[in-house]
Amino acid sequence: MPEDKWRPSDQKYGVAIYSFNGTGIKEALSLQLGDTVHIFEQYGTGSQSWFRGVALRDKETMGIFPASFIHIKPAEVDHKGKYETVIPIEDPVVKEATYVLREWSIHLKILCMKNHSLFSKIYETMIQIMLLRVQLMYISLTKDEATELKKEITARIDWGNSQLEMDLVPRINGVQIDPDQCSIVKLHRIHETTSHLVSSPQPKVKSLGVTLRWSGDSPTVGGVGMRHVLVNIKNFGCAVGENSDTLLTLYHVRDNVCTCITESFIVRHDSKLVPLDLEKLHNYYGLFCDLTQDDIEKDIFLVAHIYRIGRMHSEHSKKPPSTTYRRPWGVGVVYLNLSKLPEQIREYDYQIKVQSCTDNAESSFSSLHENLIKRLQTGTLGSSTKDRLGPGLSISIQLMKGDLNRVRKDNPVVFSKGVTQIQKLGFTDIITPGAVRNDLYVTVHSGEFDRGSKTAQRNIEVKVTVYDAQKQQIENCFNYGCGEPPKSEFHSSVYYHNNKPEWKETIKLSIPIDRFPGSHILFQLFHCSVKKKEMKKPFGFAHMKVTNEENIVQKDTTHYLCVHKLEGKLASLAACDNLPSFLDDLNDPRLNMPTSPIGPLKTKNQREYLTISTLLCSSKFTQNGDLLGILSWRQDVSNLMENLALLENIPGDEIMKFLQDVLDSLFSMFSYQSQDSSVSVKDLNQRIFKTLVHIFTLLQHSRFENFQPVLEAYLTEGFSSTLVYRDLTLCCDETVRTAISGNHVVQSVSVFHTLGYTMKFIAQSRKLQMKDVFSQGCDGESEFLKNLEQLFHGMGTLLANKPNQIGKAAQMALLGNLHMVYEPLLQVISEKNLTDFIKLALQNMPKASEIPDDLTKAKLELLQRTVASKVFQSDESRDELIILCMVQIKNCVKDKKHKALAIELLGDILDIIFNLKKVADLHSAKRTMNIQKDIKTVVSAIFDVVMQSAIESNNEKFWAPLAYTLSARKAEGSLVACVLEMLRLMDDDHYTLLMQLHPRGPQLKEFLKYILQLFRHLVQPVYPKDWTVMRMVTNSVIFTAVEYFSEALRKYYMNGDSFDVELWSLYFNLAVAFVTQPSLQLGQYSEAKQEKIKERYHDMRVLMGIQIETSWTSLGANKERFIPSLIGPFLELTLVPETEVRKATMPIFFDMIESDSKQWGNFERVAKEMIERLDYFITTGLGDIAYKDLFQTILLDKVESEPALRENGKKFIFSVTDLLERLLDYREVIDGEEHRDKRMHCTFNILNFYDGMKREEMYFRYINKLFELHLLASNYVEAGMTLREYATKLPWSETVLPEELRYCSQSVSSRKEQVYLEIINCFDQGKVWEYGIPLCKELANYYERKFEYKKLSDILRKQASFYNKILEGVQSDDQETFFPRQDPSYYRVAYYGQSFPPFVRNKMFIYRGDECLQLQTIMNHLSAEYPNASFIGPNNQLKESMKEEDQQYIQICSVKPVPTERVEFKDKNVPAEIKNFYNVNEVDTFQADRPFHKGERDPNNDHKTLCIERTTVKTNYKFPGILRWYEVVAMEVCHLNSIQVAMETIKQNTEEIQRLNERCKADPKLYFPQLEMRLNGTIHAAVQGGVTKYHEAFFGMDFELEHPDEYIYLDDLRVLMMSQLKVIGEGLKIHDQLVPPELEPLHKTMVVSFKKMGKDVRKFCKKGLDIEEDSLDPDPVQSVYLSASMSSNPGSLLNIRESKMSLVDDVFMDQITKKEPTLPNIQHSTTSLQSISENQLMESSIPPPIPSRPSSLVYRSNPDLQILNREPPKVHSDPVIKKPDGEHSSSPIPKIPRRKPEAVSPMNHDEPPSVGEPPPPLPSKDSFRQSQVNPGMVHPPGTTSKPKPASKPPPLPTRKASNYINGPAVPPIPHRSYKSESDLTCNQGNAIIKVTSSNTKKIKVGTSTFYGNIEIPYGQASPETIHEKRGAPNDSGPPNINHISHSTNHSACTDLSANGEKTDNVNLPHSINTDHPDTKIPNENRPSDVSKRIHEFSVELPPPPLPKNREKKIGPPVPARKMSGNSSESSQEKNTENSTNI
Secondary structure, X not given: OOOOOOEEOOOOEEEEOOOEOOOOOOOEOOEOOOOEEEEEEEEOOHHHOEEEEEEOXXXXXXXXXXXXXXXXXXXXXXXXXXXXXXXEOOOHHHHHHHHHHHHHHHHHHHHHHHOHHHHHHHHHHHHHHHHHHHHHHHOOOOHHHHHHHHHHHHHHHHHHHHHOOOOOOOEEOOEEOOHHHOOHHHHHHHHHXXXXXXXXXXXXXXXXXXXXXXXXXXXXXXXXXXXXXXXXXXXXXXXXXXXXXXXXXXEEEEOOEEEEOEOOEEEEEOOOOOEOOHHHOOOEEEEXXXXXXXXXXXXXXXXXEXXXXXOOOOOOOOOOOOOOEEEEEEEEEEEEOHHHOOOOOOOEEEEXXXXXXXXXXXXXXXXXXXXXXXXXXHOOOOOXXXXXXXXXXXXXXXXXXXXXXXXXXXOHHHHOOOEEEEOEOOOOOOOOOOOOOEEEEEEEEEEEOOOOOOOOOOOEEEEEEEEOOOOOEOOOOEEOOEOOOOEOOEEOOOEOOOOOOEEEEEEEEEOOHHHOOOOEEEEEEEEOOOOOOOOOEEEEEEEEEXXXXXXXXXXXXXXXXXXXXXXXXXXXXXXXXXXXXXXXXXXXXXXXXXXXXXXXXXXXXXXXXXXXXXXXXXXXXXXXXXXXXXXXHHHOHHHHHHXXXXXXXXXXXXHHHOHHHHHHHHHHHOOOOOOOOOOOHHHHHHHHHHHHHHHHHHHOOHHHHXXXXXHHHHHHHHOOOOOXXXXXXXXXXXXXXXXXXXXXXHHHHHHHHOHHHHHHHHHHHHHHHHHOOOOOOOOHHHHHHHHHHHHHHHHHHHHHOOOOOOHHHHHHHHHHHHHHHHHHHOOOOOHHHHHHHHHHHHOOOOOHHHOOHHHHHHHHHHHHHHHHOHHHHOHHHHHHHHHHHHHHHHHHHHHOOOHHHHHHHHHHHHHHHHHHHHHHHHHOHHHHHHHHHHHHXXXXXXXXXXXXXXXXXXXXXXXXXXXXXXXXXHHHHHHHHHHHHHHHHOOHHHHHHHHHOOOOOHHHHHHHHHHHHHHHHHOOOOOOOOOHHHHHHHHXXXXXXXXXXHHHHHHHOOOHHHOOHHHHHHHHHHHHHHHHOHHHOHHHOOHHHHHHHHHHHOOHHHHHHHHHHHHHHOOHHHHHHHOOOOHHHHHHHHOOOOHHHHHHHOHHHHHHHHHHHHHHXXXXXXXXXXXXXXXXXXXXXXXXXXXXXXXXXXHHHHHHOOHHHHHHHHHHHHHHHHHHHHHHHHHHOOOOHHHHHHHHHHHHHHHHHHHHOOOHHHHHHHHHHHHHHHHHOOOHHHHHHHHHHHHOOOOOOOOEEOOEOOEOOEEHHHHHHHHHHHHHHHHHHHOOHHHHHHHHHHHHHHHHHHOOHHHHHHHHHHHHHHHHHHHHXXXXXXXXXXXOOOOOEEEEEEEEOOOOOOOOOOEEEEEEEOOOOOHHHHHHHHHHHOOOOEEEOOOOOOOHXXXXXOOOEEEEEEEEEOOOOOHHHOOOOOOHHHHHHHHHOOEEEEEEEEEEEOOOOEOOEHHHOEEEEEEEEEEEEEEOXXXXXXXXXXXEEEEEOHHHHHHHHHHHHHHHHHXXXXXXXXXXXXXXXXXXXXHHHHHHHHHHHOHHHHHHHHOOHHHHHHOOOOHHHHHHHHHHHHHHHHHHXXXXXXHHHHOOHHHHHHHHHHHHHHHHHHHHHHXXXXXXXXXXXXXXXXXXXXXXXXHHHHOOOOOOHHHHHHHHHHHHHHHHHHHHOOOOOOOOOOOOOOOOOOOOOHHHHOOOOOOOOOOOOOOEEEEOOOOOOOOEEEOOOOOOOOOEEEOOOOOEEEOOOOOOOOOOOOOOOOOOOOOOOOOOOOOOOOOOHHHHHHHHHOOOEEOOOOOOOOOEEOOOOOOOOOOOOOOOOOOOOOOOOOOEEOOOHHHOOOOOOOOOEEEEOOOOXXXXXXXXXXXXXXXXXXXXXXXXXXXXXXXXXXXXXXOOOEEEOOOOOXXXXXXEOOOOOEEEEEEEOOOOOOOOOOOOXXXXXXXXXXXXXXXXXXXXXXXXXXXXXXXXXXXXXXOOOOOOOOOOHHHHHHHHHOOOOO
16 A cells, blocks of 8 residues: 555554644644554654544544654554454553552642642652552563562552542452452452551552562571671771781670570781781671571670780791791670661661780680670770770671572672671571581680699690591581681680680581591690790690490580690590590599500599580481480380380470481381280370371471471372371371360370371372272272271261360360361362261351350361362362351351351352352353352352341441441451342342242241342442442442342232332332442542443443332332322432433422322422422532423423423422522532621522421521521621511410420420520620510510519510610620610622622622621622622722623622601600611611712812712611611612702701710710810811802802702701701800810810801801891800701701792603603602612613713613613702602602711721721722732822832821721721822822921911821811810910811811911812712812922821721720810711712
8 A cells, every 4th residue: 555645554552752732734633741542544654654543532533643753552452443442462550550640640739738748658659659660661570570569569559549548449469350250258358458458657568679679589488587697897906916816706695694696707817907818808798697586686796706816925026936826815895786776777887896805814815705795784894994995896787687598689799799607506496408417516615734844834725636437537627717718627725824724615517427427526735835946745635526336426515524644746546435535434444544555645634624515516416315216216126115205305306307217217116016015006006196296296386397398298209108097097086086085185186286297198198008009909998988987977076075174175176177187188088078077077066156156266267268178169069068157157147156257258158159150151061050059058048147137237337336346347348248249149040049938928028128128238338438349349239139129029019909118118218329329429430430330330320210210100009108208219319410310210200299189189298398308408419500400391391291280380390490599509608607698698598488488397497597697697686687587486375396496395485485585685785675675575474474573574674774775875894884886887789790699690789787897898708708709999880791791790889778757756855866776777778979070170169069979779678687688679879969968968967966965965974075076176177168168169149150950959058057056056055064174265266266157157148048147146055046957857958948949849850750750759758669670770870971961860670661861950950759649749868867976995006097987999900909919009090100018007196186086997098199289189088198397387277277297097087176185376386286177078278377377278179089070180270389388298098907896985084184085977977978989
């Protein structure tokens, strides 16, 4: 095929090694690094070729990609062609590691933020897995190494999965198992094992470095507990001066006894401290081998003995000595704490300090190390000056573990350097068979000699040589130290002038085995002269024979040898045979002096002797004569019985050395016929048998377990006794009978313990006999079987006996070892015969309840081993053994004795049957039939018992959860696994058999009931969450079984009278539980895992759902019996997040509705139950939006198809859908503090639904939830209102109510009383005592009727306290001051955007807060609740598109409540405290004002253009209610012109003064300071510039000409000004009565100012009103007071000139009547506002473009009506409402509610003022977000300058401002600094005014004068006067009175010259609307010298402080000379609401 065309590719599978996006390439397949691809076609060749295929992560998308980006990997192709699939040929462990690393990487990102500790562990494990994976893929490994490496990888994978709470992977030897190829029992055991391994905090694996290089060879048994110590001589620092020999030896100390345990390691250096063998330089290694753990745990010391090799005396001579001697030089000791060395350090360095010895002290050299060790242990070594510890040896120690071969292989570098192996003295604890040793250790201890002819003592040296029996010297047999070649003779060290030397030098004699017998050791004694020319001369000798005449080696003990005198050289050793060797032999008459002289011998001297000791370590020679008696028993048969008895006393190692020879001798004795009549053959055989048992017992010891292979080798190769099986069988039988009789129990126990060894020899003997040609033809088989039968019958008799304390030991031993006979016997008999023998032994045992527990346990363990043996694999024997096992299992399970072990035995049987069945199904039909028969046997025998036991276990877990321990959980898991395995093994025939075992009727019903209950238990989480494989297998088995048993239900319990409701209910509940169980919810798994589960098991939820629907349909008329009990389960079923399940099961509800309607005429039961259960399920997390839609779609289709149900059914379905939507909203916010308000709103929606549905129980439930939410949020008023809804439903009756919610079972009256008390307490805490009084009255009436006078008195006291609190407020802690309650605050909040929840989306709400609630608090709360929302300023115009955007927008502004007229207050003198409460409560109408300037603004007089846009809204419920917010349902917008604004301002100020007058009369102490400040501020400020400003604005001719429509209000303005004078006059009169002496000057000043003010007012008002000038004199105050202006009606302000205003109403009404009717009069009428549509509701108010065209916006709920933009006539800008009868009436300006003054604590000058009213919003979303991130970085709108950090608000001057702030603190606004004339404006109420003067000039603020620099919290200082000191003016200097005066509408800063002359005034505008098109700030009208006279003027906004939700209190009375107080809140509120957002 051409290469330039697409052709099928031979390369099918690969991995992307680069990312490929394919931009610009047609049909390109985008690939990411690591993607695997399936290749179909190829184009081109080489690096320019392209592939076409799919990525395996997305098999639906095919495309092309460059071949150079792909790394090809081998793979297998199935079904090659169009539908081919590729299977990568990759190691499963490598593939799993790849998958795991990808999956873990996702979790790693989460762990990095949450759990850093676990993150580090997982990260480290991932790195290790990657390294191991690389080695497994690319390093050539042996099979064992690869297996070991896979185990390492999988161990880390399993541990990591466990830590990440991922699924546990069952595996065997590191390979995942297929659950279909493994029994459930085995699968469960694997899970248990794996779960135990991964439960550790770290992976249970070997260290990475060691693992990578291990070959995987399993260590031999001999090296299991071995330890080896590697010593490296790094430096030798002993200045010996001549050559030296250093002997390193290990000693251990126990009980103060120092013992040498190893040979010596000899290290040789020359005089220059260099090793004699230069190859050893830096490589001087010695390995002390075969140390046991017991040795390591002892105190081990390394001792160094150093010998000088040279002259007798150390001399510095260059000439080498002719004769050298070994002279003692020094000893060093170091302590090796081997048991506590840290394993992470491989090598440990030590320094050995050496203590040298002189000639005088060298006599103690041999024992010096013992002294050093003792002193080292006590810590005194080196503490004495006598200790001459000098430089010694530098060594390193390395501890190695394991077999010596493994150690060599693991450390090839070290052992390549030539390591000297140093053995232990004697045999090790574990003797390795086959090791040949023949060593004799001889230690020359000491000697005692005469001086002889010498005047001084001798210098004695011992020379040792060895001769054989022929008196020939044996060459190279001496080893003085390991590391040097052997030598032919040994020379001891020499002690100077010492006739009693102690050498204690040990040498090893390695004598060849053939020359060992008869060998002779000769010790020659020499005197070493100091004289140089004199040679060494022998002066005596000693000798010792190694073996005696019987070739028995000398005993291992200390020997005292005779010293024979000798002059000259010894000529011959021939005569030594007759010379005594030991001192004990001197008097032996058989040893005499030789008759012929053999040399210069002298007579022996008993006083001279040589002390030595020997230690034999030989596997060929023995020191025991008794053993020779056995080995050569034929030579002396007379002592045979005695020799056999003595054999038991021979040490075990001696027997093991000659094991085969001993066994040959013993077996040969069985055929011996003793001639001694006193010894019978039977007794002899029993004696021999007992000896064999002793040897077998030794073999079971851990020290000799290595000889078991020796025994096996002897059994197969060396054993040849063909007839010994008869004798052994009879001996065993005799032992059993002896045990039955109770005799020799100990011997019987030993026999039973070694029964396996005995039976091996019996079987081998029988095999040899069958092969023997001479034995063929004889009837040996029948005899053998008969003997075995007799033996097993005796065993059965023994086990059938009821045990006593003695016989029980024999029974336990027999049961514990009987299984050892199976394997040997199967070699000589059939499985059937062996099965019969086993039954013969076990079938007669008593029941488990009749024998001790340990016997039962031993019996079950024996059966376990029997099942695991080969005999159980046979079809012939398995059936009988199963029956035997089932009987025992059944008894144990029923009696609950070793139940877990019995279940384990059952699991073993089922596991074997599963494996046999799996093989038989493929190969043998006959065997399959046998296995089917076995399954029937098991099921029929044990199924019911196990089923009931599983149910009981579940009940025990339920009723006693504390007793459900880990072992109980494991037992239950094993039990369930057995049940599941039985069910999986069963087929149709087995299920039929199971049904037949239970006859129809009660038995069958009982069985089905139990089995369904069992399945119901099994679908619960029996197994841990991470056992996903186990859970899936369980569900698969249960599903299949349920199908079978559901058929039985339909067959036997469906029709007629046989129908059983209980069974069918169990079935349906089981099916629902099966579908809804967590393990089957596939959504929790990854997509790959979901595909695997569906591929293997399908979606079992869908299958079970179809089965449920089919079963339900088949019920027919019986469906009615399950209504309403199954509604809840079926609802839970349909809520499963699987569409197919929902589609299959939702029609069941229509069947229920239809069935219930036919039965009862309605489906009320279905509706009630469904609503109640849906409420529970949805709130607990089930269901979703898709469920709601599908529910409505399916059931609507069903209902519409049925005419009888169409109407009611549709209503019901729509109501349920509505409930679902509300519940889903509620569930989204059910948790989290940030969702508290949402949760309240959703709760409110739900309880409204239940209220409409008349579901009182559900309604009360959500009332209680809402009540608790309010309590948690401290919303006490709303909590009380909520609970009142519940109380109103309760009558005063004695009916007993059940326990519900928070209440116990009690009568209705008691419940209502309790609820009332809770409500009263909430109202008291919420300070709404008016609402608590009616409840108190009702309770008082109830108590009076019940004659409960104690409670009556209490409630009356409570009621009286409420009355008192209403008038006086809350009493302070000191019981002296009363704090009036503060008014709540209201805010309007609107939500725009589609991403809001449905219950707030594009809606507007009114929020009610307490007196401490501030705007910033709401903003913070909403920011937390909706973190993605953007806040919009209240003056920003909203676009209609915002409502459709996904972005979230929130708009907030403060509003004022508009109270309704209280009929009960009419014509009554009601206290202000009572009226004020209803001004802000029981309201549903609210106003929000937006100030703006109409026309061109006059910078010198804001009153000319200042207007207000007023928005009036109405909510659907009144405040307070059960929520803190309600939705706005209607809204109206109107405008107030400038004169109306002025009138309203004056009216509010007048009302505030009037209120303070009244309060001051009642409580002068509390309200006098406030009245004084209000009067001072009003008189001196003269209404923000004085009456001259009003005259300039409204009383000129220009105003009449330019504003003819507003001219009619002038008389009203005059009346209000006159009314204000009247009220001020009354206030001054009160002030005059209460003023203290020190404040008299201030009073006089105010009186003077008031007179001037009165003249000004008269001047402007006399034109319109007939006023006498004298009436304005305030002393006495006789101002004109017009009662009409002070009407209590809030809407009567404009009624003063009603005749004039009626004309305006008519004109304005004509304009409105052309449009739709306007809203009702919300000021006078209680008629609610008409509702408006949702779209119209959220429209923003549009300010009027020009003054000549005023407009009003009216919002309505009718969706057909549009927003109306109207232009009122020029003569009137007020909205006029049309009355119902067609008449026109004016719409007066709503009266601003009175607000009580809030008193605050003295302000902290170091902190910014607290936030009181809502701050104006920032000009844009971006700037708002900027301030949220960094509130200190703000800048004025409209500027492009870089933001500057806002400075902290400057502290208020101590002596320039008052310590008390008026009302709640107003939040600051963004920082805007104005340094020029054009910037000299600020926003009142939200700023800090800083006026700075460079020189001491007078600065005028309003009418107040200051000197120097002042800082005024602008807005907090207004409108009241804040002062600190008061006094008379002083022209010569700064005045004595420092105060700040600020009017209510605007402020003016006036600069006064030093002489007090008035200069230009700088008017600060009341408010500025920079966003309004008509707003202008001209600069040309400002005075030219302002910038010169004012040094600095700035407006700053610091970050607003956090709100403090605490009640603000009024400070104590002001002392003399310092008077301060709080202004009313009225002006604060007005100023805030009239403020402009900059």
